[in-house]
Amino acid sequence: MTAAPPAGSGTAEPGGGTPRRTAVGLLLGVALVALLADLGTKQLALSHLTGRGPVSLLGGAVYLTLTRNSGAAWSIGSDHTWIFPLITIGVIAWIGWMALRLRSLPWAVSLGLVLGGALGNLTDRIFRAPGHFVGHVVDMVSLFDPYGQVWPVFNLADSALVSGVTLAVILELTGRQRDGRRAGAAPDDPADTDGATAGSEQRGRA
Numbered sequence: 001m002t003a004a005p006p007a008g009s010g011t012a013e014p015g016g017g018t019p020r021r022t023a024v025g026l027l028l029g030v031a032l033v034a035l036l037a038d039l040g041t042k043q044l045a046l047s048h049l050t051g052r053g054p055v056s057l058l059g060g061a062v063y064l065t066l067t068r069n070s071g072a073a074w075s076i077g078s079d080h081t082w083i084f085p086l087i088t089i090g091v092i093a094w095i096g097w098m099a100l101r102l103r104s105l106p107w108a109v110s111l112g113l114v115l116g117g118a119l120g121n122l123t124d125r126i127f128r129a130p131g132h133f134v135g136h137v138v139d140m141v142s143l144f145d146p147y148g149q150v151w152p153v154f155n156l157a158d159s160a161l162v163s164g165v166t167l168a169v170i171l172e173l174t175g176r177q178r179d180g181r182r183a184g185a186a187p188d189d190p191a192d193t194d195g196a197t198a199g200s201e202q203r204g205r206a
Helices: 020-049 083-101 105-127 156-173 195-205
Strands: 055-057 062-069 137-143
Touching: 020 062, 020 083, 020 105, 020 137, 020 156, 083 105, 105 137, 105 156
Parallel strands: none
Antiparallel strands: 055 062, 062 137
16 A cells, blocks of 8 residues: 655655755846846945056956946957847846756756846846947956956956856766756666655655
8 A cells, every 4th residue: 555645745856856946946046146246346346446546456466447348358249239138138038948947956056147147237238328238337357457458357247157157067067957867867767866755755665
């Protein structure tokens, strides 16, 4: 005789032990933190660096220098600012599609960082001068040179984007999939399920 599962225990998510709601919640939480941190640091830069020369930190390894960028890194595409919001909206839509089968916490962090960074720079493109969808992005961090000659001047949104993409590459290389499984593992592989799923099966045999 098979015992009925306890009330409220729920159904195990396919392919992994993390419920989709938890993973998506983490994604949105990471994105919100990244977005708010980016907006906050940009406001601080505008308040304290406007009209000032570069501020040297860590013996010249880092400089704080306020710039407004109409393009991408190294001002690429500065004459076509309008295209960057369209690309960003496409990225946001792609993340939404990815979230439909998201059950991996590391992937949730990765996608949350990308989403938060994308929204941070999109906010600048939409709301900052010189106009809607052609606004200039506020950058303020330069490495090893006060004017971005060694590395493009960037902001916290850029850092979140790069960190999220780097983490995504690592997850892909290590075979971690967005649904919580590892590449090559069978869907019903006991080694690929979490302890909650195993415990549910044991209760079912009682």
